[in-house]
Amino acid sequence: MSDNNAYPSEHHESPEGTKWIWKVFWILLIVTTVEVVLGIIKPEALTDTHLLGTSLLNIIFIVLTIGKAYYIVAEFMHLGHERKNFIWVITLPIVILIPYLTFILLTEGGYLNTMMNM
Amino acid sequence: MANGAALEQNTTAIWGGGRQPFGVSYGKMMMWFFLLSDALTFSGFLTAMGLYRFKFETTWPVAEDVFTHFPFLHGEHPLLFVALMTFILILSSVTMVMAVNAGHKMNTKGVTLWLGLTIVGGFTFLGSQAWEWYHFIHGDKGAVILQDNTVMYVTPIEGVKAGEIISIYELITGQEKPHGDHSEFQTADMIAAFGLNENMTLRMPGKGVQDEATGKATPITLSRAEALSKMKNAKVLQGAGMQANEYGNVLFADFFFFVTGFHGTHVFSGVVLNIIIFINVLMGTYERRGHYEMVEKVGLYWHFVDLVWVFVFTFFYLV
Known part of the structure; x- marks a missing residue:
């Protein structure tokens, strides 16, 4: 076991300095602010337009959230700078399993709702 | 590839099989695998x-009606406090990256400073969560629980506040509920006040039934006569627990406690890990080892906690 700490990971350089860190910070902060402002004012144009079974506003929230997740994982967690095969090892199970589970449970939830109201 | 030299050098960085799979150390890969499984748990x-939520679509409590408090501010400020919590966690993620960055340069002072700030950020978040839980458990406006355990809000039939939630305090005393008031009310007083106030009725929580034509949703509201008859066997309900909560569906509070609680447990263990490596940094453990990869591994866990909160924020408070 003592060997496990003997050698660090192969070093994949992040950009020099700390500028990139603050860039990601501002992106995350601005996206969060946009989400909160949209969540408070709830523009009718967005809440009343429907797309993919929910409101356009919710779709915007989900897209922005996945955008934030991308920046956290790729930059802060450094996954974007790892070897390509390792990136796939980590992201592929997530990308396949989570949408699958979400699809099944939300479909079933919708079905239970129609059954309850019959 | 700029790191050709690094690759050359790392042919000695072995797990025992003669090569380092995926160019990642054993500990770091196992941390990633753990985070992968944890991500699936949270998505579950x-x-x-x-x-x-889909099953009880029409009556599922609306987050903006529930989380409306902000420390030292009067009135209703939906989303503001969770936005602050999100900001705290993002900031502590930034300080963690700074610590990892300083570690790459073998800058012990830098690691100490940034890791220390990360720990402060972690405690600030935990404190905010405790505040949030306190207000959630104590409740705000109070509600009516019917004999069949359905929770309903008191609301005026007509007037400027029609459709809005009226607090039990306001129903009984006729005055707006003061900030931070936690007085408990008797069922008999509530029923009496409800009977006297001709303008009051009961409505279901949630956004309600959607109109096919306009797409607008209106909460399910009882007629005055219906509300009066339901009120006979109703009880006053203030605050939230595992059995019932004033916000509506019992599962709403259960999921709140479970999801944010599980996340909070992660934040807590993250803070503990941060403190352990902070002590190691002070003792010079990583300086002697020749690299600060332990900070990086714990950093991965800390960022993951931030990542999960991003999703909890969206799916619990926003959508």
């Missing part, structure tokens, strides 16, 4: 909540 919780 959030999608389970989605299942019940």
Whole structure:
């Protein structure tokens, strides 16, 4: 076991300095602010337009959230700078399993709702 | 590839099989695998909540009606406090990256400073969560629980506040509920006040039934006569617990406690790990080892906690 700490990971350089860190910070902060402002004012144009079974506003929230997740994982967690095969090892199970589970449970939830109201 | 030299040098960085799989150390890869499984656990919780939310679509409590408090501010400020919590966690993620960055340069002072700030950020978040839980458990406006355990809000039939939630305090005393008031009310007083106030009725929580033509949703509201008859066997309900909560569906509070609680447990263990490596940094353990990869591994866990909160924020408070 003592060997496990003997050698660090192969070093994949992040950009020099700390500028990139603050860039990601501002992106995350601005996206969060946009989400909160949209969540408070709830523009009718967005809440009343429907797309993919929910409101356009919710779709915007989900897209922005996945955008934030991308920046956290790729930059802060450094996954974007790892070897390509390792990136796939980590992201592929997530990308396949989570949408699958979400699809099944939300479909079933919708079905239970129609059954309850019959 | 700029790191050709690094690759050359790392042919000695072995797990025992003669090569380092994926160019990642054993500890770091196992941390990633753990985070992968943890991500699936959290997605299990959030999608389970989605299942019940879809099932009780019309009456599922609206987050903006529930989380309206902000420390030292009067009135209703939906989303503001969770936005602050999100900001705190993002900031502590930034300080963690700074610590990892300083570690790459073998800058012990830098690691100490940034890791220290990360720990402060972690405690600030935990404190905010405790505040949030306190207000959630104590409740705000109070509600009516019917004999069949359905929770309903008191609301005026006509007037400027029609459709809005009236607090039990306001129903009984006729005055707006003061900030931070936690007085408990008797069922008999509530029923009497409700009977006297001709303008009051009961409505279901949630956004309600959607009109096919306009797409607008209106909460399910009882007629005055119906409300009066339901009120006979009703009880006053203030605050939230595992059995019932004033916000509506019992599962709403259960998921709140479970999802944010599980996340909070992660934050807490993250803070503990941060403190352990902070002590190691002070003792010079990583300086002697020749690299600060332990900071990086714990950093991965800390960022993951931030990542999960991003999703909890969206799916519990926003959508």
